[in-house]
Amino acid sequence: MTETEDTFLALDIGGTNVKSGLVTRGGELKKHDSFPTSDGKSPAHLIELIARNLKKLWNESASDGRPKALAIGAPGWIKPKEGIVVMAPNIPGWRDLPITRLMSQALDIPAVLENDANLYALGEWSKGAGQGRDNQITLTLGTGVGGGLILDGKIWNGSFTSAAEVGHIPLVGNPRVCGCGRVGCLETVASALGMASIMKERIAAGHETLHRGDPNKIDSKIMMELAGKKDPLSLRIFREAGEAMGYVLSFVFNLLGLETAVIGGGGAGAFEFMEESMTEILERHVVTAVMSEIAVVRGALGGNAPLIGAAALLNACGH
Amino acid sequence: MTETEDTFLALDIGGTNVKSGLVTRGGELKKHDSFPTSDGKSPAHLIELIARNLKKLWNESASDGRPKALAIGAPGWIKPKEGIVVMAPNIPGWRDLPITRLMSQALDIPAVLENDANLYALGEWSKGAGQGRDNQITLTLGTGVGGGLILDGKIWNGSFTSAAEVGHIPLVGNPRVCGCGRVGCLETVASALGMASIMKERIAAGHETLHRGDPNKIDSKIMMELAGKKDPLSLRIFREAGEAMGYVLSFVFNLLGLETAVIGGGGAGAFEFMEESMTEILERHVVTAVMSEIAVVRGALGGNAPLIGAAALLNACGH
Numbered sequence: 001m002t003e004t005e006d007t008f009l010a011l012d013i014g015g016t017n018v019k020s021g022l023v024t025r026g027g028e029l030k031k032h033d034s035f036p037t038s039d040g041k042s043p044a045h046l047i048e049l050i051a052r053n054l055k056k057l058w059n060e061s062a063s064d065g066r067p068k069a070l071a072i073g074a075p076g077w078i079k080p081k082e083g084i085v086v087m088a089p090n091i092p093g094w095r096d097l098p099i100t101r102l103m104s105q106a107l108d109i110p111a112v113l114e115n116d117a118n119l120y121a122l123g124e125w126s127k128g129a130g131q132g133r134d135n136q137i138t139l140t141l142g143t144g145v146g147g148g149l150i151l152d153g154k155i156w157n158g159s160f161t162s163a164a165e166v167g168h169i170p171l172v173g174n175p176r177v178c179g180c181g182r183v184g185c186l187e188t189v190a191s192a193l194g195m196a197s198i199m200k201e202r203i204a205a206g207h208e209t210l211h212r213g214d215p216n217k218i219d220s221k222i223m224m225e226l227a228g229k230k231d232p233l234s235l236r237i238f239r240e241a242g243e244a245m246g247y248v249l250s251f252v253f254n255l256l257g258l259e260t261a262v263i264g265g266g267g268a269g270a271f272e273f274m275e276e277s278m279t280e281i282l283e284r285h286v287v288t289a290v291m292s293e294i295a296v297v298r299g300a301l302g303g304n305a306p307l308i309g310a311a312a313l314l315n316a317c318g319h
Numbered sequence: 320m321t322e323t324e325d326t327f328l329a330l331d332i333g334g335t336n337v338k339s340g341l342v343t344r345g346g347e348l349k350k351h352d353s354f355p356t357s358d359g360k361s362p363a364h365l366i367e368l369i370a371r372n373l374k375k376l377w378n379e380s381a382s383d384g385r386p387k388a389l390a391i392g393a394p395g396w397i398k399p400k401e402g403i404v405v406m407a408p409n410i411p412g413w414r415d416l417p418i419t420r421l422m423s424q425a426l427d428i429p430a431v432l433e434n435d436a437n438l439y440a441l442g443e444w445s446k447g448a449g450q451g452r453d454n455q456i457t458l459t460l461g462t463g464v465g466g467g468l469i470l471d472g473k474i475w476n477g478s479f480t481s482a483a484e485v486g487h488i489p490l491v492g493n494p495r496v497c498g499c500g501r502v503g504c505l506e507t508v509a510s511a512l513g514m515a516s517i518m519k520e521r522i523a524a525g526h527e528t529l530h531r532g533d534p535n536k537i538d539s540k541i542m543m544e545l546a547g548k549k550d551p552l553s554l555r556i557f558r559e560a561g562e563a564m565g566y567v568l569s570f571v572f573n574l575l576g577l578e579t580a581v582i583g584g585g586g587a588g589a590f591e592f593m594e595e596s597m598t599e600i601l602e603r604h605v606v607t608a609v610m611s612e613i614a615v616v617r618g619a620l621g622g623n624a625p626l627i628g629a630a631a632l633l634n635a636c637g638h
Contacts, residue, residue, distance in 0.1 A: 077608050086608075135478045149574070151470070158576020159454045160609050165573040170604040172491040172566055182604055247491055251570055254484040255468070257477020285489040285501055289396055289405075290479050 007061065008319070009054050009070040009107070010310030012116055013037070015090025015143060018046075020053050021307035022061050025068075025315060027127040029307055031057055043093035051106035058107075069319040070103055070111040071310035073119035075146075080161050083113045089179075090143065112317050116306055117164070118155045120299075121148025123309030124262045128300040136260040137252055138299065139166055139245065141220075141267025144179070145187035151256070154316065167191065169248050186248050190241040192220035192267040198237050199223055209233035220267050227273045235273060242274030246281025253286045253294055264299030271298040326380065327638070328373050328389040328426070329629030331435055332356070334409025334462060337365075339372050340626035341380050344387075344634060346446040348626055350376055362412035370425035377426075388638040389422055389430040390629035392438035394465075399480050402432045408498075409462065431636055435625055436483070437474045439618075440467025442628030443581045447619040455579040456571055457618065458485055458564065460539075460586025463498070464506035470575070473635065486510065488567050505567050509560040511539035511586040517556050518542055528552035539586050546592045554592060561593030565600025572605045572613055583618030590617040 005024045012019040014037060021032040033053060040046025058067060076088035083100030104111040114122075121138035124130045130138065134153040140146040147166030149156040156164070167187035168180055176188035188194045196218050203215045210231040211218065226234040249261050263271055278296065286294065301308055324343045331338040333356060340351035352372060359365025377386060395407035402419030423430040433441075440457035443449045449457065453472040459465040466485030468475040475483070486506035487499055495507035507513045515537050522534045529550040530537065542553040568580050582590055597615065605613065620627055 133478075147574070151475070156470070156575070159578045160576045160612060164575070165606045165609075168604070168606050169570045169573050170566060170600075172493075174491075180606070184604070247489060248570075251488045251567075252574065254488050255466070255571065255574070256475070256483070257479045259478045281489075285487070285503070287484045287487050287499070290484075293479060 010307040012073040012306040027311040073116040117146030118148040119306035119309040122312040123305030126312035133260040138262040140265035142265040238273035242277035246278040250285035329626040331625040346630040392435040436465030437467040438625035438628040441631040442624030445631035452579040457581040459584035461584040557592035561596035565597040569604035
């Protein structure tokens with residue numbers, strides 16, 4: 001009889017989908033599932049659906065033994081230590097929600113809470129493109145731009161237990177208004193949603209493109225297909241996003257002396273179209289002593305990175 | 320007979336002056352001295368002058384007992400762990416200089432090396448404007464713009480043992496060429512030297528000013544006097560520097576969740592003229608959850624901050 005490795009439950013709650021997983025202590029994702037966040041008809045109903053989904057995963061995996069703990073990745077403004085989602089803009093009604101207590105009661109195992117972008121970063125750090133580098137940042141290009149900062153091999157949360165708010169770093173001279181109400185934020189030009197908005201606006205303004213369908217249906221996936229066919233408009237928008245990320249990453253590298261930046265999230269599918277302009281800006285602005293030591297790489301784990309990061313978080317918490 | 324508190328020697332080597340001090344373990348500066356860096360006619364001669372100056376301070380303070388150790392603050396690119404100044408652009412001939420070994424041999428006490436801006440930050444953190452806040456950044460506005468980052472109450476050096484290179488953070492759209500060869504660095508608009516250069520250029524271009532003497536003699540002290548008399552040109556330049564710092568600090572606060580930024584160095588004398596524009600930018604760009612918690616304050620210790628920071632560094636190193 002071989003000894004069975006400990007397992008953990010993992011949860012990645014997004015505005016579009018709730019993803020769940022069963023992951024080993026070593027970070028191997030044994031099972032995963034997902035359902036649309038909008039299936040939850042109220043905050044309480046969504047909690048109920050999540051608990052039911054996790055129990056199903058657990059029961060299907062009875063042979064792996066009782067999971068030791070649950071790690072919850074949630075978006076928006078959270079308080080990890082208190083286990084509270086203060087506000088999740090994309091999940092209606094989630095305000096001051098004591099999610100770790102609710103899930104821990106429903107499953108009768110310990111639960112911990114972390115920002116979704118931080119879990120993503122822990123995944124790439126422990127098992128993905130950032131392995132072996134203890135000072136790194138992960139940018140996730142999705143509906144917004146998330147950031148997860150790992151310093152000395154640990155998630156950095158600062159004094160206010162918010163994640164690295166890279167998406168709301170201002171770009172001087174960028175006039176675009178962000179969903180957060182501020183002007184010039186990185187995510188207005190580098191998020192998957194921001195890039196699609198720019199594409200639609202420019203098509204309306206008569207810019208040349210190979211796109212022929214309904215501009216309102218454009219998303220980052222369509223843009224990547226177009227860019228693959230050398231569409232000048234989508235290529236240009238990816239190039240501009242790369243430049244913006246280059247400025248932000250120059251700032252981060254110069255400030256913190258990190259080794260690595262990992263670009264993840266759905267928008268990272270366009271990494272090949274953003275890399276050249278990003279590198280140009282980095283070469284121009286990162287201090288000389290550091291430039292030869294750094295790497296900017298595409299994430300290796302895709303959308304499962306937060307579920308894999310859950311194992312690293314629970315290990316670090318002593319579970 | 321009362322017990323005497325341990326003392327340390329402290330050194331702050333700048334491109335203009337070498338400052339030395341005798342400081343207690345608790346951070347009280349008991350004696351200090353300085354001499355022009357240009358008195359050293361060669362790299363070896365400068366080392367000799369520094370050793371002589373420290374011995375003089377030590378001998379004058381014989382009643383305080385033997386200093387336990389020396390902390391050296393040096394500018395430029397240094398390797399703190401190896402005790403080497405790799406390159407100090409403003410000190411001719413200092414390349415790959417094993418300064419801690421040389422000083423330790425000359426004085427027969429242990430010596431440690433740190434970036435001058437980091438020592439400044441440790442001073443303000445331990446005894447100055449940043450007391451009690453364990454997550455903070457200090458900007459020093461001098462010939463350049465230095466940065467010292469304190470995370471969890473410790474100097475953060477990153478993977479490459481360089482200080483927080485805040486001075487070379489790029490500002491999008493800033494066309495000014497920096498002494499480092501790159502374009503758009505913060506220090507081209509916010510260092511004392513950068514602000515004086517802008518003032519001279521604008522006088523040459525016919526901008527209105529109360530200044531009547533030789534424009535080539537303008538320095539930040541003259542600019543502060545003019546600003547005090549409501550000179551429109553110097554006020555505008557300080558305002559622009561405040562805006563640039565506001566962008567960089569918005570970035571830092573959003574990325575790291577710090578509590579405090581301390582503005583030090585000679586240029587901090589103009590804090591009152593920069594504060595309003597800096598705060599406007601911060602209010603526009605710092606994420607809401609954090610804005611009410613942060614403070615940007617003028618340094619409290621002036622030019623002696625690095626000598627006082629030396630005590631904090633030596634305490635942290637176990638001396």
